Amino acid sequence: MIKKIAVSLCAYVVAFPAYAQENIRGIYSDQIDEIFSQYNETTPGCAVAVDQQGALIHLGGYGMADLEQDVPIRPDTVFYAGSVSKQFVGMSAMLLDHDGRIDLDEPVRTYLPALPDYADRITVRQTLHHTSGLRDFFWLFYLAGKPANYVITEPAIMEILAQQEGLNFEPGTQYAYSNSAYFLISQIVNAVYGDNLDAFAQERIFEPLDMADSRFQHDHRRLVKRKAHGYAPRSGGDYLLSDSTLDVVGSGGMYSTVVDLIKWDRNFYDNKLGGGASLIDEMQQSAVLNSGEETEYGVALKLTPYRGISRVHHNGSLAGYRSTLQRFPDEKLTIALLCNSSKAKPSAYATAIADIVLAEKIGPKDETASKRDDASASYVLSASEQLSFVGDYYSHEVDNTITIVRDEKVLRIRGIIGSDDKLYPVANDHLRHYGRDFDLLFIRNSDGAIESFTVKSARASGIVFEKQP
Template sequence: MTDMTDQIDHLFAAWAKLDSPGAAVAVMQDGEIVLKRGYGMANLDHDVPIEPSSIFHAASVSKQFTAMAVYMLAGEGKLTLEDDARSYIPQLPDLGFPITLRHLLHHTSGLRDQWDLLTLAGWRYSKDLITDDDVLRLVSRQRTLNFPPGARFLYCNTGYTLLAQVVQNVTGQSFRQFTTSRLFKALGMARTFFRDRHGEVIKGVAYGYHPCGEGFEAAPTNFETVGATSLLTTVEDLALWDANFYSGLVGGKSVFDQMHQRGVLNDGSLTGYGGGVGLGTYRGFNIVEHTGGDAGYRSDLMRFPEQGLSIAILSNLSSIDPPALARRIADIVLKPILPGQRENPRRVPTIDSMPQLELERLAGVYIDPEDGDQILHLHYGNGKLLGGAAAAKEQAFELEPMGSGHFRYILFPRTQILVEGDGALSLLVDDRPINRFVRLASYSCSPAELEEFVGTYRSPETGYEYDVVLYDGGLASRALKQLPQPMTVMAKDLFVEGRSRLRFRRDDKGVVAGLELNSERTRNFNLDRLPSE
């Protein structure tokens, strides 16, 4: 035990300081805490250290609690998972297809993500107050979906905000009241609740922070929206929650089984997500996991059900990576049984064993025009191949070769890339093809061509206006509450702004008439060009 503690302490040594935010950690075995630690400071202004009892904003770890609430109500006959969500949420418009509660639970609804919509409508994430009513008003203005419900999986916070509304409308209680009485009190989770009032004074809460120069800046949440997020909890309370999956005190086997059933798409294929939890593997072991990230907070709750091991990490610094740290803790605890239990038992060739020229040739920019102009950047350097959506190499993830023309992400081994004979790249998750990327040739615009795009654009789904302006030799978008956001030209009429893809559309005369925006969780969001004054 001392050796394990020392090794875990070493993992967090960089933050175990009096002048740094940090994290709380709990390791559980068979429902019992075997280690709990606090590293760094909960509040830098007042020199308050992090303890295992410190309260953190847990971000999307919230979703499993929301899912359990829905499954419990279904078990009590108060709703069914095949119910149309519109029967409970009058603000949800008719978008041409029934959207069931099951679609919302499994992220297969096709709804656009609330954080994308709020940003497009002018909210400054976690700076402007965001409420449930704000989300519902934006959802009520939507005219199209990302895709027909059940056609694919696309993580969507909106669905879980709507599920919390369903719980409220079915029970007549606030979501906070229902979850506190039915879940948290029943499990003895005395320091856990859904925060639905942003100005509430909370004793023992850890403040969120971003890195800033040589120090840190405060990065609190500013939410009054629950279900998808806003769970406040401690690692000690998460241990009680985890123990419930062994004892069955709340929910019971039927609810647990449903939470751990993978979503099913219209074509019969399975997703990697259950009800509020991700379902995957690590080093050949099954895991149940959910991560979270809002403002300065990062979190992870991971369970190895067959080994009885669980790890909870709650942090208050946005640069900390709890999922990676949880895996390193798992390596320490599971070390005695790791030999022969590799994720892929056959020998994986090292990156050095592949011809450098072959790897260098793969580097470049690829696009999937059939899926919202998704972009994949492959980078080569220092003998490594990395891939990601962003152009910055620092935001890409390392790939390891599985054989000639076959790669997988080291941190996300379920996601693989295959090089096809024509040079295209197939991206697969759990061996299921998701995207087909083709190499994008370099492209440039003359000053006269850039002028064609200058104008004001507005979407009827948000009412917020964006100006496209000439900026630093290129284009940028500008809006009331934001600094100019530079655009990078990728192809004719196609630009990238951060992680958003902007494809300008033209009328029958070839004049720019609007644009279509696609992002990680938004597809086919249209803005019309307003007439010049």
């Protein structure tokens, strides 16, 4: 049975009032203010929009958009939206499918023939549903030793994807979130439409929905009016700039406001973009694996309930930006949050707002706490066993050498950027990097000497690093 989030098509959507760029207060506003009380004129913060039954019941800004120029966050402040952008990329592909210009069940390589042979096994639909097995390009650049502020370009992504000799898994057999997937969707839009994703989105999504403050940014150096800079806190209590340095769209790349996000969200109740209700329904259908298992992920939309209430949602995170857009369709409630602090937790803020607005309808809280594996596992290596792992390891798939050293009786990894470099033994020939949550699985030859290791992570697996002489 296909999981579907039912959406009433009643025409409850109303036009935005002329004052929609100013703060709007409602009966819940004092309680909502408390959620954001940590943000003030000395901190970055968040813009918030709460829409219920087609009316904005709260709209406001907390904290500062620009700490250097003392510019406060307002409802019309423009933020980098992170992976919330993927909804618009997915809609672009759905519209092209509706137009008959692409077929979601055709292989990706039909539209991007420069990709390696593995793209013949992946359909566009699997790419949209994160069941493609594509390795995440952020992870590939991480394993390639690139720093966090490395300017990633679209040609650089195509190049590193072309170097890959395999996938994380056989397409359709698993769900694994991949930024490479939606990047490739943007490239398909380029190839079929004949212009970049921003041009398509402006014509088919942003202009029809009057989203005047939204755009896809193909060059991170371009100016954005009323932009909130991203920030990361540092020791001492002040902040460092942390803006996007991506020249990439698809995985993210959209700048927008909470007001524009509400305009977009309202289209899910009365689709004005083409394809009618059936296109909206298809975006909100869970993918189904080859095994028949549902993934609870549609087209750039997570389909997981909250405290017994249906919810369609997605988060975003990049550099100093954090975002969420959460819709509770049965209650016709939507919460849009755009934040410019790397420490912000917009998803938690959004559910706290839902707790307030839906207090009489939501079920009990889930008190089940997830436990992280203990980094001080009991598995211990002797000094000689530790030394057997020491050496240089090279992978041509990411064109990088990773070095394992023994320092102060601890194994450490070199050649990738990060503050946490410790490796912990968790089983025979199995080391774990807890800081970035990935494993190194070692292979030995018939003489017992290590020949290579394979990386295993949620978003990039199967990459082999061979030990160098």
